[in-house]
Amino acid sequence: MQNPYVPIPVVVDKIITEVDTKDIKTFRLAFQNKQDEENFKYIPGQFAELSVFGKGESPIGIASSPTQKGYIEFTVQRAGLVTSFLHEMEEGTHMGVRGPLGNSWPIEFLEGKNIVVVGGGFAFTTLRSLINYMIHGDNRKRFGNITVIYGARNPGLLIYKDELKEWEKRDDLNINVTVDKGDDTWKGREGFVPAVCREVAPSSDNAVAVICGPPIMIRFTLPVFFDLKFSKENIITSLEMRMKCGIGKCGRCNVGHKYVCKDGPVFSLAELDKLTKEY
Amino acid sequence: MEKRLIKKDVLAGIVGKIAGDVNLVAPVKEEDNVLFELVKDGVTALSSYRNTKNAPKAFFFPRSETLMRYTRKEKGYEFTGLGEDVSGQTVIFGVRPCDARSFVILDLLFDQDKYKDPYYIEKRANTTVVAVGCTKPPYSTCFCTSVDGSPMSTEGADVFLTDLGESYLAEFLTDKGEKLLKYFGDAKADAGAEKKKEEIAQAAAKEIKKTIPAHEIKAWLDANFEHPFWETVHKKCLACGTCTFMCPTCHCFDIQDEVKAADGKRIRNWDSCMFPLFTRETSGHNPRTSQKERWRQRFMHKFRYYVDMFGPIACVGCGRCVMSCPVNIDIRKIAEDISKL
Numbered sequence: 001m002q003n004p005y006v007p008i009p010v011v012v013d014k015i016i017t018e019v020d021t022k023d024i025k026t027f028r029l030a031f032q033n034k035q036d037e038e039n040f041k042y043i044p045g046q047f048a049e050l051s052v053f054g055k056g057e058s059p060i061g062i063a064s065s066p067t068q069k070g071y072i073e074f075t076v077q078r079a080g081l082v083t084s085f086l087h088e089m090e091e092g093t094h095m096g097v098r099g100p101l102g103n104s105w106p107i108e109f110l111e112g113k114n115i116v117v118v119g120g121g122f123a124f125t126t127l128r129s130l131i132n133y134m135i136h137g138d139n140r141k142r143f144g145n146i147t148v149i150y151g152a153r154n155p156g157l158l159i160y161k162d163e164l165k166e167w168e169k170r171d172d173l174n175i176n177v178t179v180d181k182g183d184d185t186w187k188g189r190e191g192f193v194p195a196v197c198r199e200v201a202p203s204s205d206n207a208v209a210v211i212c213g214p215p216i217m218i219r220f221t222l223p224v225f226f227d228l229k230f231s232k233e234n235i236i237t238s239l240e241m242r243m244k245c246g247i248g249k250c251g252r253c254n255v256g257h258k259y260v261c262k263d264g265p266v267f268s269l270a271e272l273d274k275l276t277k278e279y
Numbered sequence: 280m281e282k283r284l285i286k287k288d289v290l291a292g293i294v295g296k297i298a299g300d301v302n303l304v305a306p307v308k309e310e311d312n313v314l315f316e317l318v319k320d321g322v323t324a325l326s327s328y329r330n331t332k333n334a335p336k337a338f339f340f341p342r343s344e345t346l347m348r349y350t351r352k353e354k355g356y357e358f359t360g361l362g363e364d365v366s367g368q369t370v371i372f373g374v375r376p377c378d379a380r381s382f383v384i385l386d387l388l389f390d391q392d393k394y395k396d397p398y399y400i401e402k403r404a405n406t407t408v409v410a411v412g413c414t415k416p417p418y419s420t421c422f423c424t425s426v427d428g429s430p431m432s433t434e435g436a437d438v439f440l441t442d443l444g445e446s447y448l449a450e451f452l453t454d455k456g457e458k459l460l461k462y463f464g465d466a467k468a469d470a471g472a473e474k475k476k477e478e479i480a481q482a483a484a485k486e487i488k489k490t491i492p493a494h495e496i497k498a499w500l501d502a503n504f505e506h507p508f509w510e511t512v513h514k515k516c517l518a519c520g521t522c523t524f525m526c527p528t529c530h531c532f533d534i535q536d537e538v539k540a541a542d543g544k545r546i547r548n549w550d551s552c553m554f555p556l557f558t559r560e561t562s563g564h565n566p567r568t569s570q571k572e573r574w575r576q577r578f579m580h581k582f583r584y585y586v587d588m589f590g591p592i593a594c595v596g597c598g599r600c601v602m603s604c605p606v607n608i609d610i611r612k613i614a615e616d617i618s619k620l
């Protein structure tokens with residue numbers, strides 16, 4: 001019987017500091033055993049428990065795309081016991097990963113449709129996974145137009161800055177990066193994500209919006225998409241809850257009779273409407 | 280199915296023999312309480328008792344359990360092995376029918392198709408459950424008949440004993456149970472013994488005076504996550520968590536790491552939805568901000584969510600939470616009150 005509580009051994013291959021405040025870093029993890037790498041089959045939107053013996057575990061969305069071979073990436077904000085430890089780590093450290101866990105962005109449902117990706121601040125990690133997956137040469141044809149709207153409070157807080165620049169050079173991707181407030185060197189767009197969504201006004205025709213961000217952004221962004229006539233079935237988001245086991249047993253991340261760790265974290269607004277409002 | 284009839288005075292000898300061969304867990308007297316414990320030399324397993332203070336779930340899902348061990352190496356800790364060896368065979372003797380049903384209910388959670396909990400499943404597979412029917416339901420707080428159980432339900436039992444007065448009827452219900460046949464002698468049960476058991480079962484079920492509308496309230500629960508009634512349930516709750524720790528079906532747990540010098544272990548401990556920290560996130564956000572939300576969660580989990588997820592109600596009607604709540608919150612009364620709304 002496979003033991004779902006035992007972490008897969010990995011080594012920290014690379015650490016990238018993403019933001020000026022230095023409290024968000026991306027950890028590139030390589031598997032210690034080749035077989036584990038082959039077995040770790042994931043889909044964008046899934047997460048894993050980052051496991052640090054002596055400290056505990058933290059559920060974090062997978063930020064890399066399965067099209068990137070040889071490693072998995074996680075972008076982590078320094079917040080609690082485990083994430084603070086992660087931020088103190090050096091490259092070469094041995095740690096563990098449990099996963100992949102949870103459902104995923106509904107790739108089959110997204111196929112053949114125009115995709116609008118909306119992200120805010122640090123909640124852009126599994127969206128980045130989705131974007132990299134969709135724009136990969138093997139997959140790009142499976143999706144229609146891809147529009148990305150991504151915002152942060154200021155230019156220094158944008159994550160994946162180099163990648164954003166690369167994406168801007170592509171002609172098969174409409175990317176709109178915005179900051180609430182620019183600085184002296186910022187030449188890009190200024191404005192809150194909801195306002196930029198209204199300005200970009202993606203068509204709801206055969207389109208799905210995939211939205212992730214802080215609650216305040218979600219609150220003001222959803223009405224924009226309702227105005228654009230996106231149905232609740234075609235607005236998809238991802239929930240966060242305190243988790244421990246990650247496999248629907250320890251009993252703390254339920255929303256009604258659904259466990260966010262096992263039945264989520266990805267839900268459409270139509271699905272969320274059917275659940276209790278407790279998240 | 281094999282059935283045996285055994286004289287009452289030989290039961291203690293049978294239990295003693297089993298204890299000599301395998302681990303035996305049975306009700307023992309511990310100061311003023313009767314508790315399920317691993318029977319060691321010099322301890323007598325009780326043959327006459329009402330029910331145990333503690334639920335026997337702890338022998339499959341311990342209060343504190345090592346999941347794995349690890350040790351410090353140059354580049355970080357490395358996994359070195361799992362927790363305690365649980366490969367030994369165990370017999371749990373004297374489980375009441377309500378508690379035996381709790382195992383079946385917990386199996387649904389710990390032994391799912393996709394994610395199996397090896398710690399629970401292994402102990403469960405290595406354990407034979409000998410249940411003793413409640414010929415006289417022990418407490419006024421018993422309400423098993425309202426939640427699909429009965430004082431003589433054999434669900435979850437491998438061997439089922441019925442007190443017929445002079446002797447016990449022993450029914451060997453599963454392959455695991457039949458492995459214990461050798462201890463029970465050759466006296467086969469006759470039709471008379473079975474008829475007597477039937478009569479006792481019918482009389483016992485009538486002895487459960489308290490019934491609650493456990494199924495009837497489901498529709499209300501489905502429709503009323505938000506309702507002023509929830510403002511009233513938790514008012515006197517101290518958030519002590521006793522109800523969840525006594526409950527035979529509560530299964531929530533926490534996972535923690537403990538390190539001493541170079542060696543560490545990852546442990547899971549019982550946790551409780553009654554505690555504010557249970558759902559509090561690192562950011563400080565808590566989806567269940569007050570005891571109101573926590574009580575609603577506990578009640579909904581048992582009578583609505585578990586039903587939606589797996590079928591049965593996650594309550595066996597043992598009454599432990601009713602008896603042990605320090606401020607007399609009565610889950611039966613909550614169900615009744617809801618049925619009147």
